[in-house]
Amino acid sequence: MLKRTRGFSLIELIVTVGIVATLAAVLGAAGWKVYERSSLAISASNIRQLSVGAAAYLGENNNVFWPYCAAGPEPRGVTWWFGYEPPGSSSLPEGRRIIRPEAGPLGGYVPMSIRPDPGLKLSGRAFKPKYKFGYIGIGYNVLLGGNWSGLEPRINVLTLEKPGEIVVFTTSAQVNTFQKPASGSNPMLEEFYGIDQREVTVHGRNAGYAMVGFANGSAGFLPIDPSTIDQRAPKANVGRFAPSGSTKYLLNQTNNN
Numbered sequence: 504m505l506k507r508t509r510g511f512s513l514i515e516l517i518v519t520v521g522i523v524a525t526l527a528a529v530l531g532a533a534g535w536k537v538y539e540r541s542s543l544a545i546s547a548s549n550i551r552q553l554s555v556g557a558a559a560y561l562g563e564n565n566n567v568f569w570p571y572c573a574a575g576p577e578p579r580g581v582t583w584w585f586g587y588e589p590p591g592s593s594s595l596p597e598g599r600r601i602i603r604p605e606a607g608p609l610g611g612y613v614p615m616s617i618r619p620d621p622g623l624k625l626s627g628r629a630f631k632p633k634y635k636f637g638y639i640g641i642g643y644n645v646l647l648g649g650n651w652s653g654l655e656p657r658i659n660v661l662t663l664e665k666p667g668e669i670v671v672f673t674t675s676a677q678v679n680t681f682q683k684p685a686s687g688s689n690p691m692l693e694e695f696y697g698i699d700q701r702e703v704t705v706h707g708r709n710a711g712y713a714m715v716g717f718a719n720g721s722a723g724f725l726p727i728d729p730s731t732i733d734q735r736a737p738k739a740n741v742g743r744f745a746p747s748g749s750t751k752y753l754l755n756q757t758n759n760n
Contacts, residue, residue: 546674546714547722549617549639553672554716556613566660568671569608570653571645571697584608584643585696597682597693602634622708623676623694631679631693640706642675642698646754647718651697658758666718670725670744670752673698673715676706678733678741690735700743700750703733707740715752725752 560569573582580589587606595601604610604617620640623630647669649655663669677695685691695704705727707713712724731742745751 543622543709543714545618545620546622546640546709549620549641550672550674550714550716550722552614552617553609553641554720554722556609557671557716558720559612560609561660568647568649568657568660570657571643571648571651572653573608582607583696584648585639585641586610598632598635600634602636620674622674623692623706629689629691631682631685631691633694640674640676640694640708641672642696642704642706643672644670644753645697645699646750646758647671650699658754660718662755662758663718664755664757667721668752669718669754670698670715671718673713673725674706674708675704676708676739676741677702677704678736678739680735692736692739692741698743698753700745700753701747703731703742705741705743707742711740713744 586602586604679685707727727742
């Protein structure tokens, strides 16, 4: 005689679905925490390797910081602090521009194991890359490197009164509303490569704190000044270390005169 197969009652089905949903939420949260920790580790590794490379560069170049930018007339391309951009690259669509990290001023000093930082995608905003194979998301203090043009006097690290308080590298990004697919109604986060006392480009993507590398070779975290947060995408935590005009953490007052 065949036995009848008992199905789930409605209550049993609701309870089962609830248990599955709870397990999925717990496992999903755990997975997200692992992803966040992985992002933090990659940021730390990138900052550390850049700091080691910076120390080696300074030791072989009279202790003077490298330029942020060294733009040559076409067809020479542009040498940024983070790599060489060949001629014609800037005319390519965003995300497809070419950068060659090994040909930048730190190329011979920094290992090739620097990796794209997934933390840029944890901001709650859509992410828009600039370069193909890019997005390390680290900015250089342009006040040390001849400003944005690279043509102004560059700082000698030995003239820094408290190098352990002067940022050389930091996690960096900017809010873009002016390049498609970004717009005023669709602000997007994009990688950025420099910081100063005016631009809103310090990225607190590690729980609201920016990871930094100081001029003495140490690393740590600094908070974003709440009054400087870019209100076009406040949850992305993009701002400055201090109000506009302040060179706190960026330059000695004596260097600034």
